Amino acid sequence: xxxxxxxxxxxxxxxxxxxxxxxxxxxxxxxxxxxxxxxxxxxxxxxxxxxxxxxxxxxxxxxxxxxxxxxxxxxxxxxxxxxxxxxxxxxxxxxxxxxxxxxxxxxxxxxxxxxxxxxxxxxxxxxxxxxxxxxxxxxxxxxxxxxxxxxxxxxxxxxxxxxxxxxxxxxxxxxxxxxxxxxxxxxxxxxxxxxxxxxxxxxxxxxxxxxxxxxxxxxxxxxxxxxxxxxxxxxxxxxxxxxxxxxxxxxxxxxxxxxxxxxxxxxxxxxxxxxxxxxxxxxxxxxxxxxxxxxxxxxxxxxxxxxxxxxxxxxxxxxxxxxxxxxxxxxxxxxxxxxxxxxxxxxxxxxxxxxxxxxxxxxxxxxxxxxxxxxxxxxxxxxxxxxx
Amino acid sequence: xxxxxxxxxxxxxxxxxxxxxxxxxxxxxxxxxxxxxxxxxxxxxxxxxxxxxxxxxxxxxxxxxxxxxxxxxxxxxxxxxxxxxxxxxxxxxxxxxxxxxxxxxxxxxxxxxxxxxxxxxxxxxxxxxxxxxxxxxxxxxxxxxxxxxxxxxxxxxxxxxxxxxxxxxxxxxxxxxxxxxxxxxxxxxxxxxxxxxxxxxxxxxxxxxxxxxxxxxxxxxxxxxxxxxxxxxxxxxxxxxxxxxxxxxxxxxx
Numbered sequence: 001x002x003x004x005x006x007x008x009x010x011x012x013x014x015x016x017x018x019x020x021x022x023x024x025x026x027x028x029x030x031x032x033x034x035x036x037x038x039x040x041x042x043x044x045x046x047x048x049x050x051x052x053x054x055x056x057x058x059x060x061x062x063x064x065x066x067x068x069x070x071x072x073x074x075x076x077x078x079x080x081x082x083x084x085x086x087x088x089x090x091x092x093x094x095x096x097x098x099x100x101x102x103x104x105x106x107x108x109x110x111x112x113x114x115x116x117x118x119x120x121x122x123x124x125x126x127x128x129x130x131x132x133x134x135x136x137x138x139x140x141x142x143x144x145x146x147x148x149x150x151x152x153x154x155x156x157x158x159x160x161x162x163x164x165x166x167x168x169x170x171x172x173x174x175x176x177x178x179x180x181x182x183x184x185x186x187x188x189x190x191x192x193x194x195x196x197x198x199x200x201x202x203x204x205x206x207x208x209x210x211x212x213x214x215x216x217x218x219x220x221x222x223x224x225x226x227x228x229x230x231x232x233x234x235x236x237x238x239x240x241x242x243x244x245x246x247x248x249x250x251x252x253x254x255x256x257x258x259x260x261x262x263x264x265x266x267x268x269x270x271x272x273x274x275x276x277x278x279x280x281x282x283x284x285x286x287x288x289x290x291x292x293x294x295x296x297x298x299x300x301x302x303x304x305x306x307x308x309x310x311x312x313x314x315x316x317x318x319x320x321x322x323x324x325x326x327x328x329x330x331x332x333x334x335x336x337x338x339x340x341x342x343x344x345x346x347x348x349x350x351x352x353x354x355x356x357x358x359x360x361x362x363x364x365x366x367x368x369x370x371x372x373x374x375x376x377x378x379x380x381x382x383x384x385x386x387x388x
Numbered sequence: 389x390x391x392x393x394x395x396x397x398x399x400x401x402x403x404x405x406x407x408x409x410x411x412x413x414x415x416x417x418x419x420x421x422x423x424x425x426x427x428x429x430x431x432x433x434x435x436x437x438x439x440x441x442x443x444x445x446x447x448x449x450x451x452x453x454x455x456x457x458x459x460x461x462x463x464x465x466x467x468x469x470x471x472x473x474x475x476x477x478x479x480x481x482x483x484x485x486x487x488x489x490x491x492x493x494x495x496x497x498x499x500x501x502x503x504x505x506x507x508x509x510x511x512x513x514x515x516x517x518x519x520x521x522x523x524x525x526x527x528x529x530x531x532x533x534x535x536x537x538x539x540x541x542x543x544x545x546x547x548x549x550x551x552x553x554x555x556x557x558x559x560x561x562x563x564x565x566x567x568x569x570x571x572x573x574x575x576x577x578x579x580x581x582x583x584x585x586x587x588x589x590x591x592x593x594x595x596x597x598x599x600x601x602x603x604x605x606x607x608x609x610x611x612x613x614x615x616x617x618x619x620x621x622x623x624x625x626x627x628x629x630x631x632x633x634x635x636x637x638x639x640x641x642x
Contacts, residue, residue, distance in 0.1 A: 330445065335482035335532075336492070338442050339548065340470035340499035349495065353486025353531065360486075 021276045021308060022217075022246050025090035029056065029101050032094035041093060044272040044304055046240055049211045051129075051157045051185055056098040059131040063156060068120040072113040073146065075121075078106050083137050088163035089191030089217050092246070096189035096215070099161040103135035111138070114145040118175075118364055121149065125156025128183035128210075134160035138174075142167035142195065147364065148174050153208075155181040160188045168195040168222060173203070175362060179374070180208035182239070187213045194254070196222025203362060204260075206233040206241050207374055215244040220251040220283075229258045230358045231273075232371070234378045235301065237266025244274040245290070249283035258290035261358055263351060264301035265378075275321060276308040284315040294325040295354055351379055390420040390457050390473070390555045392588060398451035399433075399440045410436040412613035413452070416590075420555060423582055423589040425599060425624065428610030429632040434592045435479060437610070438560040441590075442476040443469050456556070471500055473555030477545040477562050484532040489544070490514065492532045493551060500552050517547040520580070522573050539570040546577035556588040557581065563598035575601030596628040612639035 021040060026032065034054055035042040047054065067075055083106035091097035100106075109119065125132065138148060144167060152158075166172050178186055186209055194200050206212050218227045233241045247256040262271045275290040294303035307321035328350060336346035352375065359371050399411035410433045418424050428434050440447045441454055443466040453460050461469050484492070493514055498504045505513070515525040521543035533541050542562055549557055559578065563571055579602060581587055591602060599607075599621070607623040609616045609632070616635045617623065 331482045332484050334442075334444055334466060335478070335484060336487075336496075337466035338470055338476050338478075339492070339496035339552065340467050341495055342467050342499065343465065345495065345499070346467070349487050349492070350484065353484055356486035 021274075022248070022278070023092060025092050027084060027090050027097060027100055029094065029097045032091065032097050034094065041244075044274070045213055045242060046211065049185065049240065050187065053098070053131070053157060053159050053185065053187060054094060056102055057131050058102060059133060060104050061130050061132045062104070063123040063125050063132055063134065063152075063158065066122045068118075070115045070117040070119065072111060072115045072144070073119045074110045076108050076110070078108045078137075080106055080135065082106070083108065083135060083163070086137055086139065086163070086165060088137070088165050088193050089219060091161060091189060092217055093189065093215065095159050095187040095213075096161045099133050099159040099189070100135050102133040102159070104133075106135040106137060109136065109138045109148070111144045111146045112141040115147070118147040118149050120151065122151040122153070124154035125152075125158060125180070125184060126154060128155040128157065128181070128185070130156055132156045132158045134158065136160070136162045137165065138162065139165045140167050140170040140172050143169045145171040146173070148172065149364065149367065150174070150176045151179065152177060152186065153179050153181075155184040157185045158187070160186070162188065162190050164190065164192040164200070166193060166195050166198045166200055169197050170195060171199045173201045173363070175203045175205070175364065175367060178204070178206040178209055178212050178214070180212070182208060182210060184209040185211045188215070190214065190216040192216065192218045192227060194218060194220045194225035194227050197224040199225070200227045201361070202227065202229045203358070204231040204233075204243065205371055206231070206243070207378070209239065209241070211240045213242040213244075215246070217246045217248065218256065219248040220254040223251050223253045225251065226255040228256070229260075230361065231260035231262075232355050232358050233260070233262040233271055234375060235262065235264045235269040235271045236378065236381070237300075238268050240270045240272075242272035244272075245276065247277045247288065247290075249277065249279045249286045249288065252283055253285045254283065255286065256288045259358060260292045261355060262293070262303065263295045263297055263354070263378075264303055265297040265381075267300040269301040270304075271302075272304045273323075274306050274308070276310070277319070277321075278310045279312055279316060279319060281312045284313055285317055286319075287317040288319045290321040292323045293354070295351065296325065296327055297351075348379055351375065389586070390588065391455070392418045392556045392590075393455040394441070394452070395455070396452035397437070397440065397449070397454065399436055400448045400450050401436070401446060402448075407448070409450070410447075410613055411440065414614055416608065416615065418556065418588045418590060420586045420588045422606065423591060423602065423604045424606045424608060425591045425593060425604035426608045426610045427593055427596070427624065427627055429636060430594065432610050433613040434610050435560055438476055438558045438590075438592055441558055442466060442474065467499065470554070475549055475552060475554035475557045477542075477549060477557065477559045479561040479564060481533050481541040481545055483534045485534055487532050488529055489532055490528040493528075493548065496548070496552060500554075513551065517551050520550065521547045521577055523547065538565045539567065542566060542574055543570065543577075546574050549581055550577060553581070554587075556590070558590045558592065560592050561594060563593055563595065571598060572601060578602050596624050599624050609635050611635040
């Protein structure tokens with residue numbers, strides 16, 4: 001696959017496109033100066049709460065890993081240089097570069113063939129003040145098919161880069177769960193390179209953590225690829241949950257669909273969603289849509305939502321975006337209540353319905369149940385006290 | 389035997405130009421076993437009457453009362469009114485994304501009955517109710533009203549009417565936007581409901597067409613926020629022939 005990638009890139013001369021939203025990718029930490037907080041890509045993030053991660057403190061610590069590997073999947077440890085040589089999207093911000101630079105080594109998950117069960121990588125952190133750097137590469141051979149679940153529990157101050165190399169015609173479903181304790185900090189860059197005619201469905205569920213900043217970047221290494229990015233987040237009092245996507249349509253006839261949904265409750269609950277889609281000159285006939293909906297359940301919470309679309313060719317099948325932030329829809333509640341359903345129950349139904357739209361797409365039964373009940377737990381703390 | 393009494397009901401809404409009175413003293417008594425048709429021109433306040441009875445927060449009751457078996461339901465929340473035995477079939481049923489029809493119906497039935505329906509018979513009951521209004525049982529797995537056509541939404545309202553089986557049903561222009569086949573299906577549903585003998589219906593409509601299928605005991609002409617005239621089926625025939633002009637002019641002259 002690497003050979004095809006190189007040929008493709010040079011043939012089409014995918015030059016860097018000037019944009020304040022996607023700095024030039026580089027493994028070189030020095031290429032990503034320490035932010036002041038005024039930069040476009042940093043201005044929503046409370047830098048102090050990153051606990052010095054931006055200084056790149058050296059740490060050999062790792063998260064504890066329990067894995068389930070069905071036949072066709074293998075996990076190995078490789079060096080930083082070997083990981084870089086596999087290709088994929090280089091770091092787009094300082095934390096992603098630091099994660100590659102500082103991680104003691106890299107983990108390679110190799111997938112060949114059609115897996116008949118999900119791969120599960122269950123990571124747990126031991127303490128909030130423990131600095132951990134992680135670098136993982138997930139590589140799917142052409143025509144492979146897999147579901148990969150990345151679970152994060154416990155606590156840590158964690159900077160990580162995860163690179164996905166999805167071979168031609170492969171189908172990958174990723175489910176990344178940030179189910180941290182409330183004192184965890186997690187900054188992650190997911191880089192997803194979609195092969196020719198490959199299909200990627202990428203789910204993020206962010207429920208825990210004091211601060212989570214997740215950047216998901218997608219590019220296409222051939223025509224006909226499809227990437228769907230889905231996210232669910234639920235911020236409680238004091239939590240900062242930030243999700244950024246950058247879909248770089250680097251090939252013709254590719255498709256992307258981004259849907260992130262969040263709920264917020266409690267004082268100083270803060271969520272950030274930044275969507276960006278770049279349609280390059282070469283990317284004729286592509287189709288893209290990005291959407292973010294936020295449900296603000298109480299006073300004192302704040303949702304930032306910024307969709308962006310940069311279009312360099314008009315020869316496209318479709319492009320659009322939508323963003324909504326609001327309280328409960330009174331008409332939803334009225335309809336349910338007019339059938340005898342009590343107000344608190346009606347609110348529960350509406351919130352579950354809001355998220356169910358994404359949860360039902362996962363296709364992993366035990367996980368769907370866990371997420372539904374996690375949302376139930378979040379709601380239990382507040383829904384009875386909601387103002388009408 | 390139950391009674392729904394509307395007494396001197398005055399209702400206002402907030403508009404950009406301040407408070408505007410829509411209902412200006414409505415008096416009407418419906419006994420169980422009776423079908424009352426309320427007919428009136430657009431903008432006369434028919435829907436306001438329906439939503440005020442159900443308790444929509446947009447409408448401010450400024451005077452009067454609505455009694456269900458002597459209890460003033462205006463003191464009750466929307467869901468309490470429904471549990472007391474009221475049902476509103478809406479002109480524009482609301483889409484509730486992600487909430488399945490099956491889950492919605494079971495939750496509503498549990499709320500109205502005060503206990504969960506028996507699992508063994510409930511699914512059959514739901515499927516049968518959907519089939520009676522010619523909705524495929526697969527609708528149970530879809531989100532409430534989401535992506536339903538106008539006719540499917542109305543038929544879904546009638547399926548709910550049959551499953552929840554309230555004491556009184558207010559049907560707000562359930563006939564609007566229906567083709568003749570759908571109108572027959574919806575009317576059959578309402579007639580099955582009234583055939584129980586002890587249920588009351590307030591049928592709000594703009595057109596006389598539905599009265600070919602649902603025979604009202606009483607017909608009321610509703611103009612400018614109040615009842616202008618009451619009679620029997622013959623009043624509907626007169627309206628069919630003459631329209632609302634005479635009543636609109638009389639109201640304007642007041």
